[in-house]
Amino acid sequence: MDIQIKNLTKTYNNRKILAIDGFHIPSKSFLGIIGPNGAGKSTLVKIIAGLDTPSTGCILYNHEGLNQRINRNMTMVFQKPYLLRTTVYNNIAYPLKLRNINKEEIHTRVQKIIGEMGIAGLQHQKAWTLSGGEGQKVALARALIFNPSLLILDEATANIDPSSIYAMEDAIKCYYENNHATIIMVTHNIKQAKRLCNTVAFMNGGVIEESGTSDEVIYNPTKEATKTFIKEAFL
Numbered sequence: 001m002d003i004q005i006k007n008l009t010k011t012y013n014n015r016k017i018l019a020i021d022g023f024h025i026p027s028k029s030f031l032g033i034i035g036p037n038g039a040g041k042s043t044l045v046k047i048i049a050g051l052d053t054p055s056t057g058c059i060l061y062n063h064e065g066l067n068q069r070i071n072r073n074m075t076m077v078f079q080k081p082y083l084l085r086t087t088v089y090n091n092i093a094y095p096l097k098l099r100n101i102n103k104e105e106i107h108t109r110v111q112k113i114i115g116e117m118g119i120a121g122l123q124h125q126k127a128w129t130l131s132g133g134e135g136q137k138v139a140l141a142r143a144l145i146f147n148p149s150l151l152i153l154d155e156a157t158a159n160i161d162p163s164s165i166y167a168m169e170d171a172i173k174c175y176y177e178n179n180h181a182t183i184i185m186v187t188h189n190i191k192q193a194k195r196l197c198n199t200v201a202f203m204n205g206g207v208i209e210e211s212g213t214s215d216e217v218i219y220n221p222t223k224e225a226t227k228t229f230i231k232e233a234f235l
Ligand SMILES: Nc1ncnc2c1ncn2[C@@H]1O[C@H](COP(=O)(O)OP(=O)(O)OP(=O)(O)O)[C@@H](O)[C@H]1O
Pocket: 012, 013, 017, 035, 036, 037, 038, 039, 040, 041, 042, 043, 044
């Protein structure tokens, strides 16, 4: 999915916290958004996901040749998993039920994804009894199961142990490589951005200060603010 951000602003209580004149996220990008606390990263991705509205400006989604202002073929995974009060199986099956997929196919697809993500043993467990990392894997499986053309991850692997981070990264990478999807990932982990993303945008004070390939932004930043941020992130 190709995304065009046009003259976007967001203001809270007369404070402008986002001001992006124009930014293009080409189809099949894996974009990492990095930047300090309060830079506006979550606000931007929530607006892209349609979970918040801009004060001015708009986002245009071009999916399969259709230019549109709303796109339903996308999903977002947050830092804290929002799971339904039911079993792991039902949580993961939910997006398919919403799309009227038949029971047999739902079963097949759920078994496939929980097998790939190593959470098959949890399928009958109630979602509220899961550990934080397990819940996050369930949230990711639920996001991937309906093959979204845009996947947004907002610090989805924060507070997760290293082996679970790698398991989630593998699932995300595999999804990206096999589905021609566009992925936007907000992360404080510069090494993770380097491992996964092909482009990186550095946000600061509500604007995109600098963007380019991951190598350009991480190893050869041109703006002072980006240089300082990257240097501190690697300390
Ligand atoms: N509903 C709201 N009302 C008032 N201010 C808000 C609201 N939501 C966000 N903000 C402010 O907007 C700014 C940007 O917040 P945002 O969560 O987008 O930053 P972020 O870059 O994702 O930060 P972090 O890295 O800490 O998650 C912050 O100063 C925040 O206090």
